[in-house]
Amino acid sequence: MYEFVTGPLAWIAFGIFIIGMTVKVISVIRLASKKDKVVFNHWSWGWSFRSVYRWLIPFGSRSMREKPVLTIVFFVFHVCLLAVPIFLLGHNILWDERWGITWWSFSETSADYLTLLLMAAAIVLILRRIVLPEVRIVTTAYDYLLLAIAVAPFVTGYFAYHQWFDYKTVLIIHILCGEIMLIAIPFTKLSHMILFFFTRAHIGSEMGERRGAKTW
Amino acid sequence: MPEPAIDTDFIRERLAFFKGARFKTWLDICAHCGYCADSCFFYTAHDKDPKYMPAYKIMQTLGKLYKKNGNVTREELKGIADIAYGDCTACRRCSLYCPFGIEPALMIAAVRGMCCSQGLAPPALMEAAKNHLEFGNQMAITTEDMVETCVWMEEENEEEMPGMKIPVDKEGCDTLYVLNAREVKYYPQDIAEAAMIFHAAGENWTFPSMGWDMTNLGMFAGHAKIMAHAAKLCYDAAERLGVKRIFTSE
Incomplete structure (x- = not known):
């Protein structure tokens, strides 16, 4: 089972993720050039870049500055979500064994704390969906499912690292959760991972190049 | 029914x-x-x-x-x-x-x-929007009334600013001035004030007899035909008079 989930299934998951996202990006650009010509007549790389950049740095936009707590939680969540799996020592060893590639990795303790931090951020995001009326009213079951898909690999990974329950089973569940997330990205709202750059670049050009207004 | x-x-x-x-x-x-x-x-x-x-x-x-x-x-x-x-x-x-x-x-x-x-669409909004089709502006002002208002404003301000003109349909100007229909109907002094600025700045400008309303109630109502009609009137005036740019108030 372990051989299967880290072998063929891993290839399938990464394949669907990479091909799925490529197809998604190409189809968005093709559809835009067919039905959204207005996007291109005021396209500006300068405004696009600044619009993306300002929203990638903490407190880079007015919207973020007005909600400081939420901004910190969002950044902790997203940074940990990307950094932990890529720089985890265990993952690096696995890649080294399989493909002979290595790079810098976190110490095991810091990865442990970052995972805790991510789970804490996720709890805040769930609580805010329940507590705040303006977020509750737009929240659907789908939003909770997405959070579950994104957080499950970290919860199971935490269990596996601390060897709670049966290590082998937990590890396989952990790998499956990670693969589910990779496969889900191109087909769900998680595709904002890439599409974020497109929509932000568009609004930056739309407001900036067309009327000289900042979108941050 | x-x-x-x-x-x-x-x-x-x-x-x-x-x-x-x-x-x-x-x-x-x-x-x-x-x-x-x-x-x-x-x-x-x-x-x-x-x-x-x-x-x-x-x-x-x-x-x-x-x-x-x-x-x-x-x-x-x-x-x-x-x-x-x-x-x-x-x-x-x-x-x-x-x-x-x-x-x-x-x-x-x-x-x-x-x-x-x-x-x-809200009935009152549609009613006003339809004025764009019939009169070329949302407030049902005839071209006659509009030209009369311009002449009146010229006369009214003759003493304060001698030589100030509100040139209607003058060809070959640099600037076409268009505004909100409300200014013609309720606040004609706004036209005079803009004309004073143009005059003082020595601007070569004109005011079109048709296509001078730059508001677009067709757009607010979501009526594509009226929206296009109102915008086209303004661009047609610019082409007809051969101006370099369109200036809008508000």
């Missing part, structure tokens, strides 16, 4: 028309995060009543139409029109607060078009 049934085929056609890369991506990735709420003055002015938050308004209008693929009853479409016309001014402020830069205002405009096509 029973109210006519909703032309669902037409609404479906519109829904397909609008589903380009922008609408599709926006609807696909909105994370329901709630950043847009505080940007909306409808929301803050109603003591933060969540039903006025932008993302929710889109879910209740365009979202509902896509979900039901246009199969809505007249009652449902009335509810949608109430939100599209009554709870949003399409000011686009929420786009500046959205992490993804989603544009609810454009989606509301699309919804208004569908509501308007089924006769659900």
Whole structure:
């Protein structure tokens, strides 16, 4: 089972993720050039870049500055979500064994704390969906499912690292959760991972190049 | 008389028309995060009543139409029109607060078009919008009245600023001045004040006898034909008079 989930299934998951996202990006650009010509007549790389950049740095936009707590939680969540799996020592060893590639990795303790931090951020995001009326009213079951898909690999990974329950089973569940997330990205709202750059670049050009207004 | 049934085929056609890369991506990735709420003055002015938050308004209008693929009853479409016309001014402020830069205002405009096509635009707005077709401005002012107002304003300010003219339909100018119909109807001194600035600046400008109203109620109502007509009048005037640029008040 372990051989299967880290072998063929891993290839399938990464394949669907990479091909799925490529197809998604190409189809968005093709559809835009067919039905959204207005996007291109005021396209500006300068405004696009600044619009993306300002929203990638903490407190880079007015919207973020007005909600400081939420901004910190969002950044902790997203940074940990990307950094932990890529720089985890265990993952690096696995890649080294399989493909002979290595790079810098976190110490095991810091990865442990970052995972805790991510789970804490996720709890805040769930609580805010329940507590705040303006977020509750737009929240659907789908939003909770997405959070579950994104957080499950970290919860199971935490269990596996601390060897709670049966290590082998937990590890396989952990790998499956990670693969589910990779496969889900191109087909769900998680595709904002890439599409974020497109929509932000568009609004930056739309407001900036067309009327000289900042979108941050 | 029973109210006519909703032309669902037409609404479906519109829904397909609008589903380009922008609408599709926006609807696909909105994370329901709630950043847009505080940007909306409808929301803050109603003591933060969540039903006025932008993302929710889109879910209740365009979202509902896509979900039901246009199969809505007249009652449902009335509810949608109430939100599209009554709870949003399409000011686009929420786009500046959205992490993804989603544009609810454009989606509301699309919804208004569908509501308007089924006769659900606010009657007073439609009445004024139709003036664009008949008179070329939203306030039903005739060209005669407009020219008369310009002459009156010239005379009124002769002492204060001798030589100041409000040139109507002068060809070959640099600047075409267009304004809000309300200025001609209720605040003619606004035309005079603009003319004073042009005069003092030595600007070579003109005021068109047709196509001088730069407001566009067709756009607010979602009536594509009137919207295009009102905008075209203004561009036609610019081409007819051979100006270099169009200047708008407000």
